[in-house]
Amino acid sequence: MKYTDLNTPNRTIMTPGPVEVDPRVLRAMSTPILGQFDPAFTNIMNEVMEMLRTIFQTTNQWAFPVDGTSRSGIEAILCSVIEPGDKVLVPIFGRFGYLLTEICERYGADVHTIECSWGEVFDQQEIIAAIRDIQPKVLAVVHGETSTGCMQPIDKLGTICREEEVLFIVDAVATIGGVDIKVDEWKIDALIAGTQKCLSIPAGMAPVTYNERVEKVITQRKKVEKGISTETDRLEELDRSHSFVKSNYLDLSMLQDYWSPRRLNHHTEATSMLYALREGLRIILEEGLENRFHRHQLHEQALMAGIEAMGLKRYGNPAAKLPTVTCIEVPTGVNPETVREMLLDQFGIEIAKSFGPLEGKIWRIGTMGYSCRKENVLFTLAALEAVLIRHGAKVETGKAMQAALDIYHNSQLIVHAEVL
Amino acid sequence: MKYTDLNTPNRTIMTPGPVEVDPRVLRAMSTPILGQFDPAFTNIMNEVMEMLRTIFQTTNQWAFPVDGTSRSGIEAILCSVIEPGDKVLVPIFGRFGYLLTEICERYGADVHTIECSWGEVFDQQEIIAAIRDIQPKVLAVVHGETSTGCMQPIDKLGTICREEEVLFIVDAVATIGGVDIKVDEWKIDALIAGTQKCLSIPAGMAPVTYNERVEKVITQRKKVEKGISTETDRLEELDRSHSFVKSNYLDLSMLQDYWSPRRLNHHTEATSMLYALREGLRIILEEGLENRFHRHQLHEQALMAGIEAMGLKRYGNPAAKLPTVTCIEVPTGVNPETVREMLLDQFGIEIAKSFGPLEGKIWRIGTMGYSCRKENVLFTLAALEAVLIRHGAKVETGKAMQAALDIYHNSQLIVHAEVL
Structure with a gap:
């Protein structure tokens, strides 16, 4: 038989959809x-x-x-x-x-x-x-x-x-x-x-x-x-x-x-x-709508903190930001597509490019639904830092994950304080 | 939680679609x-x-x-x-x-x-x-x-x-x-x-x-x-x-x-x-197109033989018959819908009614794809006979499955002869 069993690679899907199920x-x-x-x-x-x-x-x-x-x-x-x-x-x-x-x-x-x-x-x-x-x-x-x-x-x-x-x-x-x-x-x-x-x-x-x-x-x-x-x-x-x-x-x-x-x-x-x-x-419904919205905000904040700590620039007016998608400007001199390819090939992580006038100018990272998890955010930050270093981009090293971990740590303190 | 796990009954689906997967x-x-x-x-x-x-x-x-x-x-x-x-x-x-x-x-x-x-x-x-x-x-x-x-x-x-x-x-x-x-x-x-x-x-x-x-x-x-x-x-x-x-x-x-x-x-x-x-x-592709068409014909023939041996009348010009759907005229005095309900409730078998001018006049039995199997055909004939008897319909008893089994038996003889 010419066609084998369906064999799909493992992926961490951090696009604005489709996301992990x-x-x-x-x-x-x-x-x-x-x-x-x-x-x-x-x-x-x-x-x-x-x-x-x-x-x-x-x-x-x-x-x-x-x-x-x-x-x-x-x-x-x-x-x-x-x-x-x-x-x-x-x-x-x-x-x-x-x-x-x-x-x-x-x-x-x-x-x-x-x-x-x-x-x-x-x-x-x-x-x-x-x-x-x-x-x-x-x-x-x-x-x-x-x-x-x-x-x-x-x-x-x-x-x-x-x-x-x-x-x-x-x-x-x-x-x-x-x-x-x-x-x-x-x-x-x-x-x-x-x-x-x-x-x-x-x-x-x-x-x-x-x-x-x-x-x-x-x-x-x-x-x-x-x-x-x-x-x-x-x-x-x-x-x-x-x-x-x-x-x-x-x-x-x-x-x-x-x-x-x-x-x-x-x-x-x-x-x-x-x-x-x-x-x-x-x-x-089991998670509850309020909890779910809160979870989406938390991971968005951790991702944004990491991105900024790395020295990358976010795209778009912060006041107008969509909480489930974070856009990043491609640093000057970096090939946006080889970054995405390396993320996929070496780390199994998928992030997205954009369309029309923004194609090649920004990357888009989704924090949506089941993909919107702590380990996904941390892994994506780690991988992006490594890939950008490999591409010779100027990034602050060792800071992104610390910033994200701080957000997670502080959110636990808040939850803890609320319980008390 | 108000909503339970998905619990679906077992069904033998003998409609013209959707069929078993x-x-x-x-x-x-x-x-x-x-x-x-x-x-x-x-x-x-x-x-x-x-x-x-x-x-x-x-x-x-x-x-x-x-x-x-x-x-x-x-x-x-x-x-x-x-x-x-x-x-x-x-x-x-x-x-x-x-x-x-x-x-x-x-x-x-x-x-x-x-x-x-x-x-x-x-x-x-x-x-x-x-x-x-x-x-x-x-x-x-x-x-x-x-x-x-x-x-x-x-x-x-x-x-x-x-x-x-x-x-x-x-x-x-x-x-x-x-x-x-x-x-x-x-x-x-x-x-x-x-x-x-x-x-x-x-x-x-x-x-x-x-x-x-x-x-x-x-x-x-x-x-x-x-x-x-x-x-x-x-x-x-x-x-x-x-x-x-x-x-x-x-x-x-x-x-x-x-x-x-x-x-x-x-x-x-x-x-x-x-x-x-x-x-x-x-x-x-594994089954092969020719084998698959042959299988559909075989089970259609077994089903038709059973239906006729039971004394039921098929609907439509036999020369124009769609091999994957067999239509049966509802016998006079029989409620077509209670027959279908009893098939579903007592046997877990689903057959179909028809539309527009044919609604209430015929039943439709599909022999399609994965549903098109010997045990499904035999079980459907057995159940239909029992349900029709229960409805007081005049049917020839004990003959439908024999007729279907004859078709299966003869087809094996043919396959055997072809191999020799």
Whole structure:
């Protein structure tokens, strides 16, 4: 036989995704599959919806995964809401803002953008002013922009969106499960998550949630396949004045019927990925959201302390930093790609480059989910120091790990003091 | 903790999908993940492409999975090829023919259909006549229609499509890996497979293949995201006279760039599902395509012999039968759903109902992939007989398994004779 057993090298994955997966999640995937309409399986589907509501901090009825990678969730929400000619406002502060505009344009939206320098984010008042000025149907915002390592504050945008009758859609792919996001309190109308980042589940599912404001739009565009529609479905369709959604696979009105008690057949739910999602969410609920966010902050601080002690410069405005991604400027004269290659080949550590204008200028280190662990942070600092020395870069030696260890030590003192 | 460990019941899954998964495939999924641009991972991507070419019996460069369930693959092919106003011909002989028309309509196609009674298929000459008459840009055909258990012969359609400059697209979701399909020899321009049927891999990926004729259309519509495009990409785009694809997630020109040596970032490949696909394809190649098709035929024959010996009536024209799905008419006076429930609750066996006009009229039993085994066929016949007796149905008792065992016995005699 030409093809051998799957033999994969051991890796410490410190990119902004995909990140390492908890062995419990990997194990859950090897559970034998069930039929999609088996009550034992639909019960798991319902459990996952319930768990997602907790993670999303929402009472929304609709919270389920789209069967595709993160951008399938983004496209599902956008294409189900946007009709040709609809005004959409997208504040852009990195690559994934462009992705939102690109998807909106494909579906015929009248896209308006505001842009700020990469490495910065907007003051929320700037976005609010743009909403008042442009009066869009939809405001679509990236929460955590992994391309620049920046996070846009969004807690004040929902209120103004309600006042102005704008639908507020948030791409939280890079933040969900690592950073606090309050869907209901922040009045987010629809939110898209990704599995392969802070949820630490393999790529391939995009959990989404949306409220009645979004559901209302979707229901007006509903379409049931001819092969399975009833007379009632067909009569209801005649009454609809809004255009149907271009995509069948990503039409939320169909996905919703499948995830509802009606269980109207659409796709065949990705069984093993749903097992993985369930186990990953269960781990998060066991850890507790607050503890989890605190853990992400702690390791971010240790990593940043180490980076700075080494004498490296962080990229981007510190006040705008995304807690789950740390960007580092490549020191002058150092080949960014041979550094990454040496980290991978000699240490089995993967860190990321960036995109577009930042390609070759910065490295990006993720501290996400199961990868966000003390030993990973310390090992990455140790390896980066050694590789940079090997590349002849000027680094402060022997200081990075000490700085990180100090952070860990002090955090234990704080915990200890709190207990007393 | 409110949520317990994942506890799933044991099931014998005899539906037309999702079907049981080989333990080797389940195990492969628990392999730790790799980064998507890790050379160890891109090497696996390339291996999977190579294996898919063998399964598809093609030398096409493009053979890769779309990260979504089967219909994501169908939509990826159709939406990447169809521009608004394009004429598409769809011969309909069941529910999934309607699905093709539904997707084509959403993307603005001028859809022409020919229909035959459910339970029948077309003479290929009828389709050829329709091609000549309608002169479509695309002919889209379902190969195995699981809703009716029928299979459309398609070996003569490719030649005429070349002559008439029609793109020939085949939905082989229900047949690939279970029935012989010669992509190159039959001049199929694009073909979509599904994982959860005869490939016996969990749902969540849709392997597709297409040739240069399709690639040419796709290339004319190519679009690179602004966040990652180069000056060359942008200049090339200006030259294109064709409309871009509506979907970003399912745009084959982008997927193709990601699966090509350029590895242009699109989605994050679904790592664990790709591991599953690789192992599932490896198992098929180890078994050998011919052996695998023969095994599917053998168990289908045993199942049919048992069904008939029991005195049950098969649904559909026997000459049009899909070898991987056997449909049975529900006997008069028997509640089809309580039969299915009792099979599931008492025996842990799942068989399927059908859709639309056939709902409540027939049961559908799949013999696909890893579920297509002797013990599964015998157990299903035994259980069905017992459940039907319990329902007061008139069945010939004690005969079904004897008839199936005869088929198995005779097949061994044949194999023995061939060896001698």
